[in-house]
Amino acid sequence: MGIRHSSAGKMIWLLALASLIHVSSLEAATAETVKQKPPRLNIVFIFVDDQGYYDLGCYGATEVETPRIDTLAQNGVRFTDYYAAAPICSPSRTGLLTGCYPRRTGNEVWVHRPDSGTGIPPSQTTLAELFKSEGYATACIGKWHLGFSEPYLPANQGFDHYFGILHNLDSYEVAHFEDQGGVPLLRNGEVVDRNVDPGKLIKLYTEEAIGWIEERVASRHETGSSEPFFLYLPHTMLHEPLGVSPKFDGSSNWGLYGDVIQELDFYTGRLVDALERLGIADETLVMYVSDNGRGPGRNQQQPIRGSKLTTFEGGLRVPCIAYGPGIREGHESTVVAHAMDWYPTLASLAGISIPKELVLDGRDLSALLLGETDTIPEFNQKVSLNAEVPLRREFHQDLEWERIFTRQEYLNAFFYHGSHGALAAVRSGKWKLALNPSLTLYDLEKDPGESHPLNSWEIKTKLRGMAIRFQREMIEQGNSN
Structure with a gap:
């Protein structure tokens, strides 16, 4: 089955989204336009674990076939310079669900193990x-x-429904459940199984997701309501230990890892097909994103180096695809985007204004997705509903850096944090400055493999100043709490 939205459906959504997102357009809208009120946008956010930058066909993989995900990219927006919040699981997920650097929420260090007593603070408003x-x-x-x-479980972080495994399946976490029969598979607090074969999880999660969506659609029909939904689908795969179903065992030219990627592709297609079958594809945004990198490139056309846990590009630069109603088709975006951006962006696409008390590190990219700009949108509410949100961040320009970088440059910079939580590098435009063990500058447009350090005192000073400003922002935030 095809997944391209109908032209009529897309046109309706473009008109509707424009009326929701652009204040100036809303003010000028005619009564007839306002009456064309379509169903509110549904969101399906597929969050894959440990998939590297080059590990899909549309990102250069030749060892696997990923036709369903590649088609999403062909009919949507594919980001080339998109970054996870961190090169490791828990901080990365925190960044996505809070719109904040993990450090801002106290979740920047390593991962949460089963005996962890912390999580996303209850005071933080999650995307859910x-x-x-x-x-x-x-x-x-x-x-x-x-x-x-x-306090930190999904039900207390905004999710009406939860199904899955709260933990990793590596030996460090499985050991906590040996006397209980294995890691529990849960549905809304009830144990439905233990010690589940990792090779069954992709199918189990997808079938649960489809079933939950079917219930939402059926409820709409029964009650006449138009309740939209937000589905967060964080796969356990491709985290070790890997597992694959018999149908996909040996299906790729990349061993077990490649086999699992092909199974993920198949079930991503199943989910998209379900949206079509249920008649809601023209009102549902689908995101496909990895939570952190995995490893370096495998040939001369794949120069990125580094792996998970590192702050080389291979640790944080990951696949990111957006597809749905009103989203521009077949666009490759080279803007520097990151996980925190999805909080204000998805809110704008859904017509939701971010509460004034929330301070976020993400930027509203809705105008970019809708094809109104090819660059990072301005911080102006005339551009989009939540465009001004980044201006809530603390910014006191020190005299030392006053003429070195602007507020806009600072807010658009990306700050790399390592798996141990420390600030490790800064990216601004095409430039990346690694901070330790010494200041090392790269031009990522010409040298994405970080192999040829440059020696521009001016650019080093600029990015170092941003790093210092960021550190002080985090301290000022702590002092104000």
């Missing part, structure tokens, strides 16, 4: 809580890994 407050049904189906005591 935001959408739920606006009348959305919310579900998390898959791996959580964001805290395991009561």
Whole structure:
């Protein structure tokens, strides 16, 4: 089955999204335009674990076939310079669900193990809580890994429905459940199985997701409501230990890892087909994103180096695809984007204004997705609903850096943090400055493999100043809490 939205459906959504997102357009809208009120946008956010930058066909992989995900990219927006919040699981997920650098929420160090007593602070408004407050049904189906005591569980972080494994399946975490029969597979707090074969999880999660969506659609038909939904689907795969179903065992030219990628592709297609079958594809945004990198490139056309846990490009630069109604088709975006951006962006696409008290590190990229700009949108509400949100961040320009970088440059910079939580590098435009063990500058447009250090005192000073400003922003935030 094809997944391209109908031209009529896309046109309706372009008109509707424009009326929701652009204040100036809303003011000028005619009564007839306002009456064309379509169903509110549904969101399916597929979050894959440990998939490297080059590990899809549309990102250069030749060892696997990923036709369903590649088609999403062909009919949507594919980001070339997109970054996870961190090169490791828990901080990365925190960045996505809070719109903040993990450091801002106290979740920047390593991962949460089963005996961890922390997680996303209850005072933080997660993406799920935001959408739920606006009348959305919310579900998390898959791996959580964001805290395991009561305040930090999915049900207390904005999700109406949870199905999955809260933990990793590596030996460090499995050991905590040996006397209980294995890691529990949960549905809304009830144990439905233990010690599940990792090779069954992709199918289990996808079937649960499809079933949950079917229930939402059926409920709409029965009640006449138009309740939208936000589905967060964080797969356990491709984290070690890998597992694949018999149907895909040996299906790729890349061993078990490649086989699992091909199974992920198949079930991503199953989910997209379900949206078509249920008649809601023209009102549903689909995101496909990895939580952190995995490893370096494998040939001369894949120059990125580094792996998971590192702050080389291979640790944080990952695949990111957006597909859905109103989203521009077949666009390759080279802007520097990151996980925190999805909080304000998805809110704008859904017509939700970010509460004034929330301070976020993400930027509203909705105008970019809709084809109104090819660059990072300005911080101006005339551009999009949540465009001004980054201006809430603390910014006191020190005299030392006053003429070195602007506020806009600072807010558009990306700050790399390592798996141990320390600030390790800064990217601004095409430039990346590694901070330790000494200041090392790279031009990532010409040298994405970080092999040829440059010696520009001016650019080094600029990015070093941004790093110092960021450190002080985090301190000022702590002092104000």
